[in-house]
Amino acid sequence: MKALIRYSHLPKKLKIKEIPLPTIKNSKNEAIIEVKYAGICGRDLEHYRTKISKKKIPSVLGHEFSGIVKNIKKNKFKIQKGDRVTCETVKSVCKKCNLCKSGFYNLCKKRKNIGGSDCGAFASHIKVPTEFIHRLPSNVSLEEAALIEPLAVCYNALISNSEIKKNSSVLIFGAGTIGLLSLKIANYKKAKVFLVCTPDDKMQKAIAIKNNVKNIYFSNTDYVKKILKDTKDKGVDLVIDTVGGIDKTFCDAIDLAKPGGQITKIGWFMKKDVKANFDNIVRKNLKIQGSFSHNFKIWENCIKLLSRKKIFIKDLISLKCEISEWKNAFNLLSNRKAIKILMSSNEKIS
Ligand SMILES: [Zn+2]
Numbered sequence: 001m002k003a004l005i006r007y008s009h010l011p012k013k014l015k016i017k018e019i020p021l022p023t024i025k026n027s028k029n030e031a032i033i034e035v036k037y038a039g040i041c042g043r044d045l046e047h048y049r050t051k052i053s054k055k056k057i058p059s060v061l062g063h064e065f066s067g068i069v070k071n072i073k074k075n076k077f078k079i080q081k082g083d084r085v086t087c088e089t090v091k092s093v094c095k096k097c098n099l100c101k102s103g104f105y106n107l108c109k110k111r112k113n114i115g116g117s118d119c120g121a122f123a124s125h126i127k128v129p130t131e132f133i134h135r136l137p138s139n140v141s142l143e144e145a146a147l148i149e150p151l152a153v154c155y156n157a158l159i160s161n162s163e164i165k166k167n168s169s170v171l172i173f174g175a176g177t178i179g180l181l182s183l184k185i186a187n188y189k190k191a192k193v194f195l196v197c198t199p200d201d202k203m204q205k206a207i208a209i210k211n212n213v214k215n216i217y218f219s220n221t222d223y224v225k226k227i228l229k230d231t232k233d234k235g236v237d238l239v240i241d242t243v244g245g246i247d248k249t250f251c252d253a254i255d256l257a258k259p260g261g262q263i264t265k266i267g268w269f270m271k272k273d274v275k276a277n278f279d280n281i282v283r284k285n286l287k288i289q290g291s292f293s294h295n296f297k298i299w300e301n302c303i304k305l306l307s308r309k310k311i312f313i314k315d316l317i318s319l320k321c322e323i324s325e326w327k328n329a330f331n332l333l334s335n336r337k338a339i340k341i342l343m344s345s346n347e348k349i350s
């Protein structure tokens with residue numbers, strides 16, 4: 001089958017290459033899924049732009065996907081050939097540590113991921129562990145299902161790791177997929193949303209407006225002053241920081257969170273020397289919460305939100321294309337001219 005492969009550890013070394021179709025032989029714990037849609041994530045773009053370890057070569061990218069079960073042995077999860085499914089990003093975990101035993105295998109130290117290893121979703125087929133597959137209700141489309149992974153990231157951050165009451169004020173930094181899905185969850189929780197985006201985020205801003213967000217600020221303005229003014233100098237109950245690679249948003253979050261408030265960090269700093277006023281965290285009695293990945297329960301809850309039509313996410317899909325058009329898709333996303341792009345292989349393999 002054809003797959004989008006990272007063929008060198010040096011940056012920007014991606015191409016479509018022919019690789020063997022994955023097989024499961026007699027494994028009862030694995031399944032082959034025919035990929036219908038695979039979303040391009042910020043992590044895929046980051047993978048493309050940076051140098052990686054030689055040990056990871058060659059690797060297939062793509063970890064947000066949906067599809068149809070193509071090959072599976074009889075299993076206790078009752079997943080069958082032909083089922084419409086999506087799957088978590090876990091390739092393997094140790095199953096022995098306390099985190100694994102208590103269902104928080106997303107935090108297992110031995111965890112390995114799909115997408116950026118020998119299996120990824122930018123291909124016609126992918127091999128996955130059966131236990132991490134989720135069956136889709138008939139009223140959840142395969143397009144929407146390809147967005148459940150980022151939705152689960154936001155569910156973990158805003159619902160599992162934060163507390164949002166009706167009319168809580170929630171400030172979101174960043175208007176990428178994670179920022180906009182966070183906004184939709186905050187809306188579902190009936191919070192009052194504040195959003196900081198970049199001046200290039202034209203499509204993103206339009207979606208925020210359509211989702212009833214009135215307080216939108218550009219990152220190149222003095223938004224700290226404006227948000228303080230708009231909250232009558234109180235600040236906000238919760239800050240969701242989805243931005244990666246900088247510490248400015250985190251510093252501003254400390255200034256903008258109410259005394260006793262919380263900052264939930266999703267975006268990675270990508271450096272160790274973070275410069276922030278940590279004394280203000282103490283003085284304001286702030287709670288700093290990291291939020292990483294997701295687990296089985298969170299995925300099932302996200303599927304329920306979609307199936308019960310509590311949350312509408314299709315408006316984030318800017319484009320659907322074939323994996324052969326990956327370069328154009330990566331460029332659109334890098335220039336913030338698209339929010340989520342779904343790729344399909346459309347390669348006919350019987
Ligand atoms: Zn992702």
Ligand SMILES: [Zn+2]
Nearest residue numbers: 094097100108
């Ligand atoms: Zn473990």
